[in-house]
Amino acid sequence: NSVFIDCTADENVAAMYGEILSKYVSIVTANKIACSSDYTYYQKLKSIAGEKGVKLMYETTVGAGLPIIKTISDLVLSGDKILKIEAVLSGTMNFIFNEIGPEMPLSNAIRKAREIGYSEPDPRVDLSGTDVVRKILILAREAGYPIEKDEVTVNRFLPDKCFEGDLNDFYKKVKEYDTEFEQKRKELVKQNKKWRFFATLDQGKARVELLTIGPDHPSFNLEGSNNIILFTTNRYHELPMVIKGYGAGAEVTAAGIFADLMRVVNI
Amino acid sequence: NSVFIDCTADENVAAMYGEILSKYVSIVTANKIACSSDYTYYQKLKSIAGEKGVKLMYETTVGAGLPIIKTISDLVLSGDKILKIEAVLSGTMNFIFNEIGPEMPLSNAIRKAREIGYSEPDPRVDLSGTDVVRKILILAREAGYPIEKDEVTVNRFLPDKCFEGDLNDFYKKVKEYDTEFEQKRKELVKQNKKWRFFATLDQGKARVELLTIGPDHPSFNLEGSNNIILFTTNRYHELPMVIKGYGAGAEVTAAGIFADLMRVVNI
Structure with a gap:
């Protein structure tokens, strides 16, 4: 039950999500890049997560917590x-x-x-x-x-x-x-x-x-x-x-990340 | 992975929750009675659900969906x-x-x-x-x-x-x-x-x-x-x-019940 947490705004990190999810690692992210990239990449990430039974959580990408x-x-x-x-x-x-x-x-x-x-x-x-x-x-x-x-x-x-x-x-x-x-x-x-x-x-x-x-x-x-x-x-x-x-803001974003993490862990 | 759904406002049904959860059955409820009864009963329900690894969901008891x-x-x-x-x-x-x-x-x-x-x-x-x-x-x-x-x-x-x-x-x-x-x-x-x-x-x-x-x-x-x-x-x-x-209202309450159910099932 491993979770990768991305608090960057980095394109290179976002490009690794597919590989991370494939290795049965859930992702919690505040980085908007992956989910707002090409629709095919977004869809691919969703389907890998589904296949592998892991979670891709990005609540904090919009409106922080x-x-x-x-x-x-x-x-x-x-x-x-x-x-x-x-x-x-x-x-x-x-x-x-x-x-x-x-x-x-x-x-x-x-x-x-x-x-x-x-x-x-x-x-x-x-x-x-x-x-x-x-x-x-x-x-x-x-x-x-x-x-x-x-x-x-x-x-x-x-x-x-x-x-x-x-x-x-x-x-x-x-x-x-x-x-x-x-x-x-x-x-x-x-x-x-x-x-x-x-x-x-x-x-x-x-x-x-x-x-x-x-x-x-x-x-x-x-x-x-x-x-x-x-x-x-x-x-x-x-x-x-x-x-x-x-x-927006560090505190409410961190809280949202933590809530996403708890939801992954709780399962 | 069984779920008991309570759309009544019945005290007798609410009194059965402990037994239901004990039998490894999750509960999704719009009935306010159990969660607003004695604090000890509420707490007991929460702890049974925790022990048995099942869910007690009651989002619709306040504000429907x-x-x-x-x-x-x-x-x-x-x-x-x-x-x-x-x-x-x-x-x-x-x-x-x-x-x-x-x-x-x-x-x-x-x-x-x-x-x-x-x-x-x-x-x-x-x-x-x-x-x-x-x-x-x-x-x-x-x-x-x-x-x-x-x-x-x-x-x-x-x-x-x-x-x-x-x-x-x-x-x-x-x-x-x-x-x-x-x-x-x-x-x-x-x-x-x-x-x-x-x-x-x-x-x-x-x-x-x-x-x-x-x-x-x-x-x-x-x-x-x-x-x-x-x-x-x-x-x-x-x-x-x-x-x-x-x-409030039948439609948004039903939708909330369904969302709670999906959250139980999804796990």
Whole structure:
């Protein structure tokens, strides 16, 4: 009853999963790479785990310790159909859009997220949507939709030129958009609306985009770097099921890893 | 690998669990009686299941198919400590307090809940808090607090005399409070507040009561007969983890039973 625990974000480690599972070793991972790679690799890992009677656990890849993946898995296992997922899955992005204001232009909010350690070393991994695309892919596949990365529509809210060049270039370029963002933000405040960086799965199509929402939306009061996930299913239809809480951070991720491990061991 | 499924609310069936588990048969149950009975019986069932290597699953006893009990269990298993639970666990009561208004006095809202099939045949089982007491007991125990039923403080919002006599008496008596409730309700509307029937576990003490909450509270927009549960733990501290959704109904309960069954079978 051996378990391999992957707390890296390393591609090379993710590439070893097939071999590890083949040797009757379960895997508990917080690394999103394997489950958001080519669908065929993902499927192969699932089938090796099934054949060998070992587990591949990745609850912490989305929302850290929040019970998201096992909830989808339980719904699907019990014959429900996931019709729609609407989610704020990036604590970093939620933090940035909660922080910006008259005294805190976009570029400073991004720097702050980096300084606190919320964002990746290169915050463009968060800002470009790459991280959220991986997460919605993992959820979509868990829900039974065999989606590939390039099928996810990403609407970036910063022009492409911000994502070229090095990090110093980036901070210089993004500063150019501070005024424009502050103007838009003031408009939103007048309308009592807020920005949220959403991942959506709807009718089998996934997209990632910056949306504006009003006070009636459950994500309006999404504090700090919290995550929120809304599931609309055949059974949770008129009103979706909602899960909300810290979706990142060393402590809650470690706890989620440990819970996954206990579930493997308990069997 | 046999499983006994209990979809009754029967005391006699619940009394058989010890014997069933002893015979190496797992139990999946929506019946709250066993897990909210004497703590010693609850503990005995858990230890028999452990000894015999079978499962006792009761996710649907609280919040139907919502992932509540397994979330607590995972948190505790991974070394977290549940500091506080705040929950609206009665779909019936939430429905009633969402329905009452100028055209719908309390007594009519109770009748409507009964007619739609939301309440027990005798709605006093819901109104007295009996059902919610059972639920908070189950959650408290899962969180590691060995609480007994008579240690739960219940603040009823109707006088004792309403709970004496037969059902016809009850409907007559409760009508006397319609005017008083409508006055209070109008007051609340002025203050932009709402009633919610809450179960709370705080510092090891459990209580059930009617509270008034403002628009900042996550339960303010708790529609229809939905449930909501807030967990404050060592790790989810500044901001609690929140789970919200349909917490009752044949379909979501059946789905939860089936998910529990799949979890037993999968092992």
